[in-house]
Amino acid sequence: xxxxxxxxxxxxxxxxxxxxxxxxxxSATATSAVRDLGFDYxxxxxxxxxxxxxxxxxxxxxxxxxxxxxxxxxxxxxxxxTVKHSKVSSVPILWxxxxxxxxxxxxxxxxxxxxxxxLAQPSFNERGRVGILSLARRDRAISPKEFEDLKxxxxxxxxxxxxxxxxxxxxxxxxSDDVEFTGRERDILLWTADGKxxxxxxxxxxxxTDTINYHLKNVQRKIGANNRVQAVSYAVALGYI
Numbered sequence: 001x002x003x004x005x006x007x008x009x010x011x012x013x014x015x016x017x018x019x020x021x022x023x024x025x026x027s028a029t030a031t032s033a034v035r036d037l038g039f040d041y042x043x044x045x046x047x048x049x050x051x052x053x054x055x056x057x058x059x060x061x062x063x064x065x066x067x068x069x070x071x072x073x074x075x076x077x078x079x080x081x082t083v084k085h086s087k088v089s090s091v092p093i094l095w096x097x098x099x100x101x102x103x104x105x106x107x108x109x110x111x112x113x114x115x116x117x118x119l120a121q122p123s124f125n126e127r128g129r130v131g132i133l134s135l136a137r138r139d140r141a142i143s144p145k146e147f148e149d150l151k152x153x154x155x156x157x158x159x160x161x162x163x164x165x166x167x168x169x170x171x172x173x174x175x176s177d178d179v180e181f182t183g184r185e186r187d188i189l190l191w192t193a194d195g196k197x198x199x200x201x202x203x204x205x206x207x208x209t210d211t212i213n214y215h216l217k218n219v220q221r222k223i224g225a226n227n228r229v230q231a232v233s234y235a236v237a238l239g240y241i
Contacts, residue, residue, distance in 0.1 A: 009156035017164040023060065026168060030161065031062045034135055037153060041115060043134040044161050045083075046169075050224065050234045060165060061134075067113040071106075079103040086122035086132040092154055094119050094147050095136075114138040119147060123158040129166075133158035179222045179240065186240075188215045193232045193241055 016033055020026040034042040043061030057077070059068065070076075077083050081100060085093050093099065095118040100107035110116075118136030133154060142150075170178070181189065184205075191201045198212040205212070216228055223238070225231035235241045 006152040006156060009153045010159065013153075013156045013160035014163075017160045020164060020168070023165075023168050023172065026161075026164060027060060027062065030060070033157065034062075037135065037150065037157075039118075039135040039137045041118075041134075041136040043136075044158075044165065045077075045132050045134075046162070046165060047130045047132075049129055049237050052233075052237070058165075058169070063115070064113060067110070067115070070109060070113075074106075076103070076106045079106060082120035082134065083132060086120060087130055090122050090124065092119055092121040092147075092151055094142060117141050119150070119154065121154040121158040123155075123162045129162075131158060131162040131165075133161060179238070181219065181222065181240070182215075185215050185219050185222075188212055189219050189231065189235055190241055192216065192228055193235070 013033070016029055017026065020029050030042050030044070034040075041062055043059060043063055045057060045059045048056040059072075061068065079102065081102065082093060082095070097107070100110075115136040116138055117140060118134055119142060121133040121135075123131040123133065135154065187205065188201055191204060196204070198209045198216065202209045202212045216231070219225075219235075220227065220231045223231055223234045223240075225234050232241070
């Protein structure tokens with residue numbers, strides 16, 4: 001993948017998506033862009049880093065509503081090999097019979113919904129939030145050469161989509177993965193991560209234990225944790241410490 005080619009696609013997709021003022025306009029723009037790449041359908045799924053066992057997920061696509069309902073009802077994300085791949089790799093992956101051999105029902109139903117040939121491109125943001133771009137079409141298999149040629153475009157598409165969707169979600173109040181801690185909260189979180197008790201942190205910072213616990217409660221509320229152990233775990237996973 002040439003750097004110049006990737007930068008060209010980066011500039012193109014970021015400029016294209018910059019024009020979208022809301023999620024509806026993003027969908028129309030993405031549909032047009034994906035057709036320019038020779039595909040019929042796109043889907044962009046975003047998954048929060050936390051909570052670990054039940055992360056929040058959002059899907060934006062021009063897939064049929066029937067297929068989306070079926071996919072969600074059957075909880076296919078749990079067995080979908082492209083989702084599993086995207087949690088551990090940033091490398092694009094091509095759909096194939098071999099890839100989906102462990103979930104034949106998913107593969108059969110996807111093909112019955114005209115999602116016969118496709119690929120998936122993972123992406124991540126600075127908070128570790130996972131995204132996955134899927135491009136699909138009804139006819140014409142993706143050759144190894146086409147797949148290789150598409151890599152700069154799909155990587156740029158996924159990166160630009162991830163950034164724009166995150167921005168639109170924050171504006172719409174759908175989702176935000178940014179948390180702002182005060183200086184005192186951050187200090188207390190770091191000392192807690194080092195295994196210090198509230199009493200010990202109070203001595204270090206020269207304040208009473210109740211003040212430390214007050215700030216810890218604020219940290220837990222902001223990061224969506226139920227206790228200090230979970231708060232530290234989430235803060236590490238999200239890159240705050």
